[in-house]
Amino acid sequence: MTRxxxxxxxxxxxxxxxxxxxxxxxxxxxxxxxxxxxGLPGAGADIVELGMPFSDPMADGPAIQASSLRALKAGQxxxxxxxxxxxxxxxxxxxxxxxxxxxxxxxxxxxxxxxxDASEAGVDGLIIVDMPPEEDExxxxxxxxxxxxxxxxxxxxxxxxxxxxxxxxxSGFVYYVSIAGITGTAAPDVSSVGxxxxxxxxxxxxxxxxxxxxxxxxxxxxxxxxxxxxxxxSALVATIGSTLDENERxxxxxxxxxxxxxxxxxEPLRRRAEAPAI
Amino acid sequence: xxxxxxxxxxxxxxxxxxxxxGLFGGRYVAETLMPxxxxxxxxxxxxxxxxxxQAELDSLNTHYSGRPSPLYFAERLTEHFAxxxxxxxxxxxxxxxxxxxxxxxxxxxxxxxxxxxxxxxxTGAGQHGVAVATVAARFGxxxxxxxxxxxxxxxxPNVFRMRLLGAKVNPVTSxxxxxxxxxxxxxxxxxxxxxxxxxxIGTVAxxxxxxxxxxxxxxxxxxxxxxQMMEREGRLPDTLVACIGGGSNAMGLFHAFLDDRSVKxxxxxxxxxxxxxPNGHAASMTGGEPGVLHGxxxxxxQDDDGQILEGHSxxxxxxxxxxGPEHSWLKDSGRVTYVAVTxxxxxxxxxxCTKLEGIIPALEPSHALAHVQKIAPQLxxxxxxxxxxxxxxxxxxxAVAEHLSMEM
Ligand SMILES: Cc1ncc(COP(=O)(O)O)c(C=O)c1O
Numbered sequence: 001m002t003r004x005x006x007x008x009x010x011x012x013x014x015x016x017x018x019x020x021x022x023x024x025x026x027x028x029x030x031x032x033x034x035x036x037x038x039g040l041p042g043a044g045a046d047i048v049e050l051g052m053p054f055s056d057p058m059a060d061g062p063a064i065q066a067s068s069l070r071a072l073k074a075g076q077x078x079x080x081x082x083x084x085x086x087x088x089x090x091x092x093x094x095x096x097x098x099x100x101x102x103x104x105x106x107x108x109x110x111x112x113x114x115x116x117d118a119s120e121a122g123v124d125g126l127i128i129v130d131m132p133p134e135e136d137e138x139x140x141x142x143x144x145x146x147x148x149x150x151x152x153x154x155x156x157x158x159x160x161x162x163x164x165x166x167x168x169x170x171s172g173f174v175y176y177v178s179i180a181g182i183t184g185t186a187a188p189d190v191s192s193v194g195x196x197x198x199x200x201x202x203x204x205x206x207x208x209x210x211x212x213x214x215x216x217x218x219x220x221x222x223x224x225x226x227x228x229x230x231x232x233x234s235a236l237v238a239t240i241g242s243t244l245d246e247n248e249r250x251x252x253x254x255x256x257x258x259x260x261x262x263x264x265x266x267e268p269l270r271r272r273a274e275a276p277a278i
Numbered sequence: 279x280x281x282x283x284x285x286x287x288x289x290x291x292x293x294x295x296x297x298x299x300g301l302f303g304g305r306y307v308a309e310t311l312m313p314x315x316x317x318x319x320x321x322x323x324x325x326x327x328x329x330x331x332q333a334e335l336d337s338l339n340t341h342y343s344g345r346p347s348p349l350y351f352a353e354r355l356t357e358h359f360a361x362x363x364x365x366x367x368x369x370x371x372x373x374x375x376x377x378x379x380x381x382x383x384x385x386x387x388x389x390x391x392x393x394x395x396x397x398x399x400x401t402g403a404g405q406h407g408v409a410v411a412t413v414a415a416r417f418g419x420x421x422x423x424x425x426x427x428x429x430x431x432x433x434x435p436n437v438f439r440m441r442l443l444g445a446k447v448n449p450v451t452s453x454x455x456x457x458x459x460x461x462x463x464x465x466x467x468x469x470x471x472x473x474x475x476x477x478x479i480g481t482v483a484x485x486x487x488x489x490x491x492x493x494x495x496x497x498x499x500x501x502x503x504x505x506q507m508m509e510r511e512g513r514l515p516d517t518l519v520a521c522i523g524g525g526s527n528a529m530g531l532f533h534a535f536l537d538d539r540s541v542k543x544x545x546x547x548x549x550x551x552x553x554x555x556p557n558g559h560a561a562s563m564t565g566g567e568p569g570v571l572h573g574x575x576x577x578x579x580q581d582d583d584g585q586i587l588e589g590h591s592x593x594x595x596x597x598x599x600x601x602g603p604e605h606s607w608l609k610d611s612g613r614v615t616y617v618a619v620t621x622x623x624x625x626x627x628x629x630x631c632t633k634l635e636g637i638i639p640a641l642e643p644s645h646a647l648a649h650v651q652k653i654a655p656q657l658x659x660x661x662x663x664x665x666x667x668x669x670x671x672x673x674x675x676x677a678v679a680e681h682l683s684m685e686m
Contacts, residue, residue, distance in 0.1 A: 055585040056458065056571060058465045059308040065452055077583045103306060104570045108584030130570070132312045134296065134305050155310040157472055162313060180310055181470035 003096040003124045004149050004172040007046055008207040008228055017224030018046035019266045020209050022100065022233030023258075024067040025050045025084050026076025027240060032250040033071070034084050036240070036258055041095040043259040044266025047209075047229065049127065052081050052101030059129045061184035067237035070248055078109050082121045089122035098125040098151060098172075106139070115142045125149035125172045133166055140169055149173075154200055156180045156192070163203055173207040173229065174200060178214070184234025187213045190222045197226045221268035232265055289536035289613050292604060297486020297574075300610065302603035305485040307573045310469045319487040321392050326494070331387060338383045339498065342416070343373045345380075347499075349506035349664070354634040355650075362517060362657035364650060366637070366667040367503050367531060376640065376669035377496060377527045378409035382478060384495035386413040389476035396471065397421040399478045400464040402429055402457035402523070403595030403642070404436025405669055406480030411445035421445045424464045427455035429594045436673050454588040457523075457598045461572055481524025482602030485573030489602050496530025503664055504534050511662055517653070519544045520666040521646040522563075522616070523595045525602035527668035536613060545605060546649045548591035549618030560589035561618040562601040563609050576603040592621035592681065593641035595669070623648040625681055628671065640669030641677070 001009070011018045021040050026033050040048050053071040057064060085097055099118060106114045106128070118126070126143055128136070133152065140150045149172025157180055158166055167174065176197055178188030188210070197208055210223045211231025223230045239261050243253040292299040297319075305315055325331040339345040348371065352364040369377040389397060397414045398421070401407030407423040414421035423440055427449045430437050440447050453459035461484075468477045482489045482496070507515050518535060520528035522545045535541045550559035559565055562577040569578040571586055579587040579599035591597040608614040619627075624641055627648035631639045639647065646665050654663060671678070679686050 055453070056462055058462050058572070059310075059469060061466070062452075072585060102570075104578075104580070104586070105584035107570055107575075108567070108580065108582070129308055130306045130573075132305065132307060132309050134312065153309045155308075157310050157313045159313055166309070177310060179470075180472055182466045185470065 002147060002149055002172060003094065004047065004098070007096050008173065011046060011228060016269050017227065018209070018229040019044055019220065019262070019269055020047040020049055020211065020229050020231040021045040021236055021262055022049040022051060022231060023236055023240070024053050024064065024071050025081040026053060026071035026074055027067040027237065028070045028244055028248055028250050028254070029074040030076065030080055030084070032254060034087055035255060037084060037088050038091060039255060039259045040262060041092060043262035044270065045095065045262055047096045047098060049098045049100045049231065049233070050081065050085065052078060052099055052105055054102040054105055057102065059182055061182040061234060063184040063234040063238040063241065066241055078105050078114070082117050085121040085123050096124040097122065098127055099123050100127040100129070102130050103128050111139055111142055115146050115148060119146040119148055123148060125151050127151045127153065127175060129153070133169070151175055153177050156196060163200065167200070167204045167206070170206060173209050174204060175231070176200060176208050176210045176227065178210050178212045178223070181212070183212055184238070185213060187215070187219065188223065193223065194226050217265050217268050220265050224269055236261060289608070289611070290533065292607065293486060293490055297490070299604045299607035301568065302576050302606040303486055303489060303574050305573060306570050306575070307485045308469060310472065314472050315485050317392070322388060322487050322491050325388055325391055331391070335384055335387060339380070343379050343383065344371060345498065346502040346506070347371050349503060349510065352635055355631065358634055359651060359654035361654040361659065362661040362663040363659065364654060365515070365662065365664045367499060367664055369499060369527065369666060369668045370640065370643070370670035374405070374409045374412050375672065376405040376409070377499060377530060378406040378480060379412065380498055380530065381480065381492050381495040381526060382409040382413045384491070385476070385478045386417050386419070389419070389478070390417060392476065394474060394476035395419060396475045397478060398424070398464050398467050398475055399480060400424045400457065400460040401480060402426070402460065402597060403593065404429065404433040404440065404673060405595060407445070407447070408436050408439045408443070410478050411440040411443035414445060415443045422467070423447050424450050424460040424467070426450045426457060426460050429456055429460070432677055433594055433673055434676070456588060456594070458586065458588070458600070465572070481526040482529045482604060483524045483572055483574060483576070483600055489574065489604055492526050493529040493533055493604060496526050497533040499527065499530035499666065500532060500534030503531060507662065507664070514538055514541060515662040515664045516540065517542045517544070517657065517661055517663040519546060519646045519650050519663065521546045521596060521642045521668065522601060522605065523598050523642060524600070525605045527666050529602060529604060531664070531666045532614065543614045544649060544653070545614050545616045546646045547616060547618040548593060548596035548645055549620040550590040550592070552620055553618055557587045558590050559618065560591040560597050560599065562599060563605065563616045564618045568606065571600050574603045576600050576606045577609070592624060592677070593645065595640070595642045596645065617649055619645050619648040625678065627651055628678060637667065638671035638675070639667060640671045641674045643668050
């Protein structure tokens with residue numbers, strides 16, 4: 001059982017969906033980002049997705065693009081991202097960390113070396129946005145050797161023909177992309193997401209986390225009713241962005257605002273867990 | 279494991295079924311795009327074997343674009359260099375002024391066939407954007423072009439042309455506002471509009487099937503060159519030279535000759551301020567490392583953390599940090615020799631060609647000519663050299679005036 005498996009088992013026992021929070025490693029700088037990362041579980045994050053910044057985030061909208069560029073400008077590197085996870089693990093051994101990003105920085109770091117270093121740092125899973133099943137053979141089997149979960153994405157365009165192949169080698173959970181689009185733009189339509197998630201559930205017992213475009217506690221509540229987890233990303237990094245000074249440096253507001261938003265978004269999930277069983 | 283060359287003893291059979299040229303190529307795209315890319319591949323394969331599709335394309339090439347383009351003996355440059363016999367393949371005479379139309383006519387036909395109702399594209403120099411806007415107008419489809427804000431500044435005439443043709447030009451401000459950023463935004467548009475939108479990629483890059491498809495549409499250049507040279511000289515050329523941005527005009531010229539081992543082939547990258555100037559050039563193969571960007575693995579300009587560099591070239595059309603994956607494979611296999619020339623050398627070649635041949639070349643093929651200038655004097659007088667004159671320089675006169683400190 002990986003930390004991700006354990007977390008979903010625990011969520012199931014508690015009878016609630018999980019909140020998956022995305023921030024970009026190194027945004028707006030290493031120290032602030034580490035401090036935000038450490039604060040996320042206490043604010044209500046059940047799983048943390050940590051973005052590996054990339055110069056050309058093709059599947060991301062303006063908020064995550066900006067956060068990625070802020071991190072790079074502040075000197076973030078793959079080494080530092082792994083160091084951040086290592087530091088987080090000195091205090092927290094239960095919250096899963098999933099690294100999310102694009103393949104090139106991993107390829108250049110070296111696949112074997114990356115998987116070894118990530119696993120030793122305490123990373124639990126990977127989501128590689130630009131690596132569809134057709135291309136992941138050069139990375140996925142290596143992650144399996146080190147018991148890292150390889151989390152694939154299913155989207156509204158993943159049709160019945162593809163779905164079994166997409167799900168076949170997914171582990172940890174399935175990330176359902178709730179809109180055909182880039183991150184942080186359109187709001188997901190709950191009824192159509194429901195139909196797609198039901199379609200996926202017919203093919204797999206893996207937990208499903210729904211993400212892209214989630215901004216409000218109401219959306220978190222509604223989507224959590226359909227799946228095992230809800231991912232919030234752009235709304236969080238946009239909030240980080242909104243607290244920075246004119247030189248894009250962190251201010252006294254950065255941490256309380258971000259963690260406040262995470263608390264606010266996670267509230268419906270906690271309320272659901274505390275409510276007496278009907 | 280056998281390579282493509284061993285298997286068939288040919289350089290012309292790539293890519294394999296998964297879109298790989300050896301280590302390079304592939305389909306590194308978001309899952310949202312994957313089903314669409316598979317559909318596109320299927321539609322293209324069907325179209326390719328449909329004689330009606332080819333006949334329609336041939337007809338458009340002939341009557342709309344003006345093909346075949348002439349193979350012109352550049353007599354005065356030949357005298358000037360006092361070596362190889364220089365021919366220009368005159369693709370700058372095509373409708374819209376560059377080779378880009380060859381690919382656009384093919385892709386718009388495919389878009390129609392697939393029932394797509396909206397066209398998007400990226401552009402750098404604006405030549406591809408103009409060609410896309412042209413075919414979109416001709417076939418009555420709405421069209422949006424993504425163009426870096428920096429490029430919009432340095433290629434104003436083309437921006438105006440696109441607008442006249444009815445295209446919406448979307449300025450891209452992310453990154454450094456050049457071609458790679460325009461491609462990112464076009465891909466983002468596509469992901470959000472997969473149901474009705476056809477993305478006309480302008481070079482032999484992007485995810486499979488684009489590199490192969492764009493090459494096929496461009497390979498009319500090499501096929502014509504072969505026939506024309508046989509007619510003029512009774513034999514194949516000895517030397518081919520073409521500039522490389524993404525590499526489409528070069529693949530178009532080279533492909534028909536890859537298995538003729540007697541033909542020496544040179545691809546000329548943009549050396550900008552010089553290969554030794556960090557981030558000062560756009561020579562992905564002669565000054566970069568393999569990586570994954572825009573859907574394929576290929577040589578890229580990048581730092582040692584895998585972040586993509588912006589690069590630099592005097593020519594907006596060559597200012598791209600990647601290159602088509604087939605070129606990367608041809609480089610590693612040694613079949614094609616890739617070199618770089620600097621901004622200065624290209625600018626000098628631009629002026630030389632204008633003065634000696636009365637042809638104002640685009641800055642892109644001026645790079646090819648600068649390399650011709652280096653090798654031609656060393657070649658014998660019976661060495662038949664073909665350079666792809668892939669674009670005319672009208673779009674560049676403002677930039678050139680600035681570089682030469684000339685008043686317009
Ligand atoms: C005239 C001309 N040549 C060459 C290029 C570079 O593209 P490619 O290498 O795909 O031919 C461009 C691109 O804009 C161009 O306009």
